[in-house]
Amino acid sequence: MSEEILKLSTIQLDALKEIGNVGAGNSATALSQLINRKIDMTVPQIAIMPLGDVPDVVGGPDAMVAGVFLRVYGPAPSSILFLLPRDSAFTLVDMLMGRDQGYTTSLNSMDESALMEIGNILAGAYLNALSYFTKLTLLPSIPALAMDMAGAILSVILIQLGEMGDHALVIETEFTTENDGVKGHFFLIPDPGSLSTILAAIGVKE
Amino acid sequence: MSELIKVGMADYKTGRNPSSLISYGLGSCVGIALYDSINKIGGLAHIMLPDSTQARSAENPAKFANTALPLMLEEMLKMGAVKQRITAKIAGGAQMFTFANATDVMRVGERNAEAVRALLKKMDIRMLADDTGGNYGRTVELRLDTGIYRVRTIAQGEKEL
Secondary structure, three states, rough: OOOHHHOOHHHHHHHHHHHHHHHHHHHHHHHHHHOOOOEEEOOOEEEEEEHOOOOHHOOOOOOEEEEEEEEEOOOOOOEEEEEEEEEHHHHHHHHOOOOOOOOOOOHHHHHHHHHHHHHHHHHHHHHHHHHHHHHHHHHOOEEEEEEHHHHHHHHHHHHHHHHHOEEEEEEEEEEEEEOOOOOEEEEEEEEOOHHHHHHHHHHOOO | OOOEEEEEOOOOEEEEOEEEEEEEEOOOEEEEEEEEEOEEEEEEEEOOOOOOHHHHOOOOOHHHHHHHHHHHHHHHHHOOHHHHEEEEEEEEEOOOOOOOOOOOOHHHHHHHHHHHHHHHHHHHOOEEEEEEEOOEEEEEEEEEEOEEEEEEOOOOEEEEO
């Protein structure tokens, strides 16, 4: 059996992109309210790429990033990963904690909780959209945080995908704040098998 | 000139002195370095999973320990390395995220490291160093002039194996 994600039609990809769009829009709104800043977001990209290329999306496997990881439970199990370059994570924490910008240079446990909470809120907002379109009940796990090399953090989800194939379907959005240069990448990576559940639920299964 | 040969995820490369083999950002993956110290021929494999027979798709042999290692060894032997002299050093196999109820999926780093150790034993390759586990990422570099396996981390410093 060759990989199911390599056989997706244009209609199916468009449907996934639209869900990504609404989901990311929800997340951006939530983030914007949380930090009281205007947030720009890119149109979500849907990409099917070799597993080894995924870390390049966030600056290469040795780029230093903060990652908030959540599992999605329900009929379409997936993984959600919110990745921020290290400096963006520090700036975001400064905003949340009401500190002067540039103050944070390492994370204390309160800062870590704050970042995990952001991941939680973004994931919740995103899953709301996905649940709305699919009528599937999708629930996020509690978040986990790591601050490390992008390749190392991404390996957690890439390995899971690696059991099934050599490509990843990545639904990715970049968030940017207007002046402060906070950048974040939001990844939704459906477990193998979950994708066909989602496609069937939105009525674009072949 | 010494060349720096990059080894991507689910890939392996071989080389000889004075090159170096490097792989960036290993998390739960394991970086397996093989080295013949007389001919100064070496190989570095960045494997993602322990066993191709457990996987639904096994199209890329470099992804799995049990298929990548024999292929890399064969390539080194073709280059002139001698099996009896080849030794191994391994690093990686971390658990990047900690959850209260870690499932098997989350423990993949540990499983990878265990499988690599068992495989090296089975292939009768002596393991000289083992820097696996923990909850942090590693960048590994195998220097083919000395056989030194350098492991770089962000919070845990750097060490030479």
